[in-house]
Amino acid sequence: MVSLSVQLAPKYPGGLLLINPVMTASGTSGYGTEDSHMFDIQKLGAMVCKGTTLEPRNGNPQPRLAETTGGLLNAIGLENVGVDTLIKEKAPIWASWQLPVIVNIAGGTVDDYARLAGQLDGVAGISGLEVNISCPNVKAGGADFGAYPDSAAEVTAAVRKATSSPILVKLTPNTSDIAKVAVAVAEAGADAISLINTLKGMAIDITRRRPLLGNITGGLSGPAIKPVALYMIYEVAGAVDIPVIGCGGITTASDALECIMAGASAIQVGTAGFSNPGAPLDVLEGIEQFMKKEGIKDINKLIGVARN
Numbered sequence: 323m324v325s326l327s328v329q330l331a332p333k334y335p336g337g338l339l340l341i342n343p344v345m346t347a348s349g350t351s352g353y354g355t356e357d358s359h360m361f362d363i364q365k366l367g368a369m370v371c372k373g374t375t376l377e378p379r380n381g382n383p384q385p386r387l388a389e390t391t392g393g394l395l396n397a398i399g400l401e402n403v404g405v406d407t408l409i410k411e412k413a414p415i416w417a418s419w420q421l422p423v424i425v426n427i428a429g430g431t432v433d434d435y436a437r438l439a440g441q442l443d444g445v446a447g448i449s450g451l452e453v454n455i456s457c458p459n460v461k462a463g464g465a466d467f468g469a470y471p472d473s474a475a476e477v478t479a480a481v482r483k484a485t486s487s488p489i490l491v492k493l494t495p496n497t498s499d500i501a502k503v504a505v506a507v508a509e510a511g512a513d514a515i516s517l518i519n520t521l522k523g524m525a526i527d528i529t530r531r532r533p534l535l536g537n538i539t540g541g542l543s544g545p546a547i548k549p550v551a552l553y554m555i556y557e558v559a560g561a562v563d564i565p566v567i568g569c570g571g572i573t574t575a576s577d578a579l580e581c582i583m584a585g586a587s588a589i590q591v592g593t594a595g596f597s598n599p600g601a602p603l604d605v606l607e608g609i610e611q612f613m614k615k616e617g618i619k620d621i622n623k624l625i626g627v628a629r630n
């Protein structure tokens with residue numbers, strides 16, 4: 323037997339203990355209900371739902387997805403049901419699950435984030451918030467907040483004030499010094515930091531001689547961004563004393579283990595799930611097998627080992 327349990331919010335009263343370190347990444351498994359027929363999502367450590375806004379959103383014009391070498395460009399534009407419907411229709415389903423569900427929130431102003439956090443506070447079925455200050459595909463807010471330490475801290479402090487839930491803050495790689503942003507959000511009250519969101523990119527349709535995506539630019543995810551994610555996890559884990567959740571191109575158990583060894587306490591699987599819907603479970607099984615083969619009894623012994 324190996325112990326896979328990890329603590330995501332050691333500073334939060336009561337903590338946020340996961341049975342294992344494998345989570346789904348926001349926007350890549352909807353509300354979790356859609357996946358239930360493909361694999362047992364309850365076997366994971368936690369699920370992060372699609373980015374949620376105060377009002378429902380239809381998202382950006384089509385096309386919104388483009389495959390690239392080793393990656394995927396998306397410009398969904400935060401299509402979601404809105405916070406009221408989430409509370410009315412999704413949270414009651416989650417309340418019957420063992421699996422902790424984290425709600426990813428996004429806004430155009432600091433006040434939007436605070437209002438979202440306030441509305442979600444104390445709702446049964448919601449174990450925490452992931453504050454998305456890193457979406458590259460919306461005109462107002464999103465990654466603009468995450469690009470600078472001051473604005474990132476301002477959003478974090480406003481959410482901290484409005485909620486009694488654990489807060490994960492999700493950072494953008496589209497910034498000049500991610501460690502500085504991480505330190506600012508940690509000081510402003512984040513319980514953990516998720517990174518990375520997508521890298522801003524684009525593609526051109528050479529026949530039409532026009533940008534391929536309806537939104538012109540999009541966010542790059544998938545295996546192509548894993549080395550960038552790994553570097554940023556390593557940087558941030560060395561700069562803050564709260565848990566780091568690694569995300570970006572994780573496709574196999576060895577990708578996940580690299581992130582954990584760089585300093586991530588947990589990991590999120592996103593784009594990999596589009597080509598292999600069972601990817602999060604495959605990653606989990608692979609981590610367990612690696613630990614058994616290497617004689618490691620507790621996953622916590624692997625967190626940050628590459629840093630020593």
Ligand SMILES: Cc1cc2nc3c(=O)[nH]c(=O)nc-3n(C[C@H](O)[C@H](O)[C@H](O)COP(=O)(O)O)c2cc1C
Binds near residue numbers: 520542
């Ligand atoms: C189609 C799609 C939709 C996404 N939607 C969100 C979102 O709503 N909120 C968010 O914080 N991140 C969102 N992301 C970013 C992912 O959660 C993740 O940070 C990123 O894709 C990198 O991980 P990956 O390479 O494993 O996909 C989205 C990614 C994709 C591909």
